[in-house]
Amino acid sequence: MATQYVTCPRCSTQNSALNSRCLNCGTAMPVSPMPMQHMPQQVKLPGADKKIAAGICGILLGGFGVHKFVLGYQNEGIILLSAYLIGLVITMITCGVGVFIPVAVGIVGLVEGIIYLTKSDEEFVQTYIVNKKPWF
Ligand SMILES: [Zn+2]
Known part of the structure; x- marks a missing residue:
């Protein structure tokens, strides 16, 4: 078991948790070690790292559904990719008359990519990682 340390509330000296009084100033030490300070702002939200990747893939490769696969939306990705390829056929x-189909599919990806990038990390994770919103 690793030695635990308790920070003296008065002089900030690190004392072994086994000491009941600070070795430096003699102040009575808290019984239990102070909990580690959590700094939520500095902790990356799980899934937030996908925002940039999904956004850029949507804008550049929207028709192929790559941004859907990045988010783990397999079905929606396949739907986009299929619609794009069928549209090309x-x-x-x-x-050339049917060109609006792949263009429209590409625009869906483009718009979705822009929506991803305009959301905050918190909104993005809440909407697409937690709630799994399939479209837009
Ligand atoms: Zn002290």
Whole structure:
């Protein structure tokens, strides 16, 4: 078991938790060690690191659904990718008339990517990691 230390409330000397009084100033020590100070602002929210990756993938590769896969949304990613590829086929069959389909799919990804990037880390994690909001 590692030696625990207690910080003296008066002079801030580190004392062994076994001491009942501060070795430096003699102040009575708290019975239990002071809990570690938590600094929530500095702790990265789990999932927040996906925000930038998902946002950029949505903007650049939106039609391929890459940003959905980044977020772990397999079904939505497959839907986007399928719609994009089917749209490309329709575009070829119709000699370009159907081009609005892959373009629209790409715009969906673009808009979603922008939405991801405009959210705060907290909002992003709450919306897409906790609540698993599938679209937008
Ligand atoms: Zn002291």
